[in-house]
Amino acid sequence: MRLSGKSRNGAAARNQTGQGASDMASVLGGTEIRIAYKMGYVLNFYREPSFRKIEMDLGITRPEIVTLIFLNYREGVTASDICEFSGHLKANISRGIILLEKKKLIRRDIDTSDNRRQQLYLTPAGRALYAKYIPTLRKRERAMLSCLSPSERKQFESLLDKLAEHVPHWSAVDEL
């Protein structure tokens, strides 16, 4: 999903269609999938511009960004693990890993207990690149959440934790 550029609240302010109120809340609340839609709305405006900027500034792709984020949290994991927790398709993560290795941002070792698997590790250069873009993401997250009180933020996170724990119980594709 993508951001519409710089304009801020044009449609809401304009409201020239003459069909009743068109403020943000009513528009977002108007679809039949309100909660999912609103999550998407907020998240799109957080994630897309940030990631696009990182992509352009640092010349890396989204799967590469995600892989570095993941490895910064835990090294020695495999491509499959990253797919699992990022939701990216394995072909994309695979391409990302190949690129990252070409650029010497990560290193991979064959898992001796299972020769199909490759354990991934950051190089110092990889760590440095990560350090270069993560502050932007942190800052933008803070801005996004700044309208919530500390206790609301806690609430929100704990609800998200519940939702996240629950994902494996409904996300199977074959139920679609």
Added chain:
Amino acid sequence: MRLSGKSRNGAAARNQTGQGASDMASVLGGTEIRIAYKMGYVLNFYREPSFRKIEMDLGITRPEIVTLIFLNYREGVTASDICEFSGHLKANISRGIILLEKKKLIRRDIDTSDNRRQQLYLTPAGRALYAKYIPTLRKRERAMLSCLSPSERKQFESLLDKLAEHVPHWSAVDEL
């Protein structure tokens, strides 16, 4: 963002890396942008598979899906309005609209008060196509939220409302 296919909780169940607990919560909580990451995690598993299935089954693209959802809520709006509230880039919405019109799923009228703008309307066929995929999205949203009590769901939505209202105050790209 993309889904990893059918596997459900493999990494969490496996935990063979021998580096300590690798359950869902710890992984998701391990990044430096916890809340944004968790929102993304949950939403990806909701949105990507659903949309991909719609794309394949019905032969339409994401901007087309979003445009139909938006028009079902309110007709007579313009491409810019849809960009505004969907976060998609205008080139993509433009392409989507052109495709939708070719397929006779929408109709467009030049706004007589501003000849640059085109007001969009669903055709019966467009409405019918929308009706074909929205139940899937509703059902999946219900499944996603089924781990929350009704009051938790209310809380979650009201926090999302706050976040959504706040978007215009921080989402400007030039601050990146």
Added chain:
DNA sequence: ATGAGAAAGTCACATATGAGACTATCTGGG
């Protein structure tokens, strides 16, 4: 032990997308 089937990772192809230039139209200050 062995063969069927699953899993990890890669690849090739078609398509969807992002960036940015471009046209046409509108707006507002002189």
Added chain:
DNA sequence: CCCAGATAGTCTCATATGTGACTTTCTCAT
């Protein structure tokens, strides 16, 4: 009135992505 700048929408080009096939390796039931 008129021109500089903004805005709506479209287009072109390069790139990123989704799909599904493929290879290699592993697992497990017989």
